[in-house]
Amino acid sequence: MPSIMEKGRMVKALELTDLCLFTEARYTRHITQADLNTPFQDHPMSLEHFPSGSFIMPPENIFRAYVPQQARK
């Protein structure tokens, strides 16, 4: 637990958002900061090609149809 508290303090001080698990691509390094179409970053038919992309699930919102905030109301 002390190491978790130490990490927690660092997250707060440096305003970090993600765990440093996969440094191979920007959307695997910062999973929570990736935009909605990152796996197709180069062109629409460019499929995900990083090995760690197969290890993690796509973000939750990918499974939902995208509805702009205004239209949701």
Add this chain to the structure above:
Amino acid sequence: MGPWIEKQRNILDFTLASLLRRKGKNAALLLVYTFIVFVLASVMFFTHSIKKEAGLVLQGSPDIIVQRTVAGRHDLIPASYLGPLTKIRGVASGRIRLWGYYFDPITGANYTLLVPEDFSAGAGAAIVGSGISKSRLASEGDVIVLRAHNGESLVLTIKGVLSEKSELISADLVLISEPDFRKLFGISKGHGTDIVLTVRNKKELSTIALKITEALPDARPIIRDEILRTYESVFNWRGGIITVLLAGAVFAFIIFAWDKATGLSAEERKEIGILKAVGWETSDVLLMKFWEGAALSLSAFLTGTALAYLHVFFASSPLFGPALKGWSVLYPEFRLTPFIDPVQIATLFFLTVVPYTTATIVPSWRAATVDPDSVMR
């Protein structure tokens, strides 16, 4: 109570002796069984503790992060966005955050460059994560040279290395000053990477996020709950290619175990016949088969789970290493804090021990109810 326990002990004794008589066959089954439990338990331990650790560690991440998206991509955010954002009722403060990625051609690794709010080391200095320190063989007092956007070299003196204990969040970090960051990437004073907001009442986070998208339609707010939820769902152990690969192995094992448990060999049938002939009741035979299944599956379950614990929490999951590392050069060597979910252990127990034990009883019951004379023939 005494005679009952004595009877169970004697039957168990007989069962173990009978298992040892078919050493090779049972050892092979035990080995495969243990391996399956080991892999499944490793995945469970790893994913559960990483989710738990992420949840605890990232509690301190910013309340709201506001990104600007242009053509579906994260873009630099103008400093002028800070005004309208801080004017939203409920927002206590806001700050432009500067961070980005740097590909180091020397090591072939990607670094995350970040400008902390209070960077006391000053311009020309850097504080690096222990992963970078190891891969560049650089420690305090050494210099690292980064290539700026215009081809010029930026020389930074390492003023400190972040602790190894925090490698899970800081292995690839390079903390530098604001002027150095802007010089390196050519980002003007009027722009930043994103904006972090502090909110007074945490219950209002989603309302404020809605107000942000109304005030600045090209902005994308990310609230802390979303960050925590992402880590909750990302490592869902039912998801991902690992489970797909595992499914094949698990089904192969199910067929193997089913075949072993349900099909009695001629030798085993003969054994049951002899036991019946010397006066064993059908219930005694079933009890013996129950103990046989339980001894085998419990040993596999306990050994597999214990090995998985050692694998994940002491050896830092070397089996998942290649999948986790992917193509990244810089990979944190972290040791997870052991968090175990009793429900998951119970699930694993009921999915492995119970079906196997019951599967061994049914065919024995069939053999035990037949006339001993015909079974022995």
